[in-house]
Amino acid sequence: MSEQQNNPLHGIKLEQIVTALVDHYGWPELANRIDINCFKTDPSVKSSLKFLRRTPWAREKTEALFIATKLHQE
Structure with a gap:
């Protein structure tokens, strides 16, 4: 439990992250x-989730942008 205490993504699902970023940007x-194709070519939340779940580097970039965006809004 203490490991997740400082994790800003704790309790937030990947679908919520993608949806929030699409709503914002x-x-x-x-x-x-x-710069990933699932955001450029015929994008959808469903196709993005499928790609991000299989591609750790892309998921990390997406999560980092979400955190930066969230911190900037506060």
Whole structure:
């Protein structure tokens, strides 16, 4: 439990992260910020989740952008 105490993503699902980023930036700007095809070519939350779950480096970039965006809003 103490390991998760300082994790800003604790309790937040990947779907919530992607949805929040799309709501905030939109698909075109999200694709500019994170250059991956699932954000550029016929993007959807479902296809993005499938890719991000299989691709650790892309998931890390997406989570990092979410954290930066969240901190910037506070």
